[in-house]
Structures are given as structure tokens and as C-alpha cells.
Amino acid sequence: MSFDSFITFLPTRDLVQTARFYEDVLKLELALDQTRCRIYRVAKGGFLGFCLKDEVKQPEGVILTLVTEDVDHWQALLAEHDVPIETAPVFNPEYQIYQMFLRDPNGYLIEVQRFEDPRWNAQP
Known part of the structure; x- marks a missing residue:
């Protein structure tokens, strides 16, 4: 049995600016908008998610x-x-x-x- 997909989640303080960059500049497809998290399809089965956090190291x-x-x-x-x-x-x-x-x-x-x-x- 294998895995179906892979998602890496990273924190962000500015989800709007992050969305503009990944959607408008890198042209990644928004796979799911969870309001405080946005998940982008990078490739088949490969995703990158950004979640809004108050504090980000x-x-x-x-x-x-x-x-x-x-x-x-x-x-x-x-x-x-x-x-x-x-x-x-x-x-x-x-x-x-x-x-x-x-x-x-x-x-x-x-x-x-x-x-x-x-x-x-x-x-x-």
C-alpha cells in the first residue's frame, strides 16, 4: 500500500500576500481554501499549504x-x-x-x- 498524496504545511503571517504570490506569480492551482489555510497543487499528488499564524519564526x-x-x-x-x-x-x-x-x-x-x-x- 502506498500514500495518495503529499502536503507540506508552512505558517504565514500574511495569507493574502502569500496567496497573491503563489497564485498570481507562480500560477499554482488553489486546491482548497480553508479560510485560515490555503492548499496549492504543485504537481500531481504534491501540495503546499500555508496557514495563518500570529507568530511565525x-x-x-x-x-x-x-x-x-x-x-x-x-x-x-x-x-x-x-x-x-x-x-x-x-x-x-x-x-x-x-x-x-x-x-x-x-x-x-x-x-x-x-x-x-x-x-x-x-x-x-
Whole structure:
């Protein structure tokens, strides 16, 4: 028996600003609006949820990695929305990935990457 899906929940102090970023900029589909939590479909069976909290610790050590074949497209789209890129797209030979980094409105680090490693196969 296996699991049907995966959801990561993260806290936010500003659900409206978070929703604008993930819906309008990253174009993620809103899967469920629970008023104080919003859950986004990232990929088939993969979800990301943000829940409104009064106190949120500074996010450290968390990287949200979005895998795509077209990292450069996302860099251009983010530039259109004036989203600062922390690290421009670059090939990382250690992990055989092409990646860039940015931060969401909550300060969470987002990595947009493409696997170049022929051993990677995300499809079952």
C-alpha cells in the first residue's frame, strides 16, 4: 500500500500576500481554501499549504524546490513580476542540476531546478 498524496504545511503571517504570490506569480492551482489555510497543487499528488499564524519564526533551513524543465522561463516570468532572484540560473555540477533561488513573501527560500542527472526519473 502506498500514500495518495503529499502536503507540506508552512505558517504565514500574511495569507493574502502569500496567496497573491503563489497564485498570481507562480500560477499554482488553489486546491482548497480553508479560510485560515490555503492548499496549492504543485504537481500531481504534491501540495503546499500555508496557514495563518500570529507568530511565525524566521524560516531557516527550509528550501521549497519546484522542479521544471524550463528554469529560464520561470526566471523571465519572475522578472516580469519584479521578484528578486537571489541566485540566477546556474549549473550545479555536484548535484547535476540547473537551478536558481528566490524568496517568497514569507522569506522561505525557493529553488527552481531542472535535473540533468540521467538517473533522475520522477515518473513511476
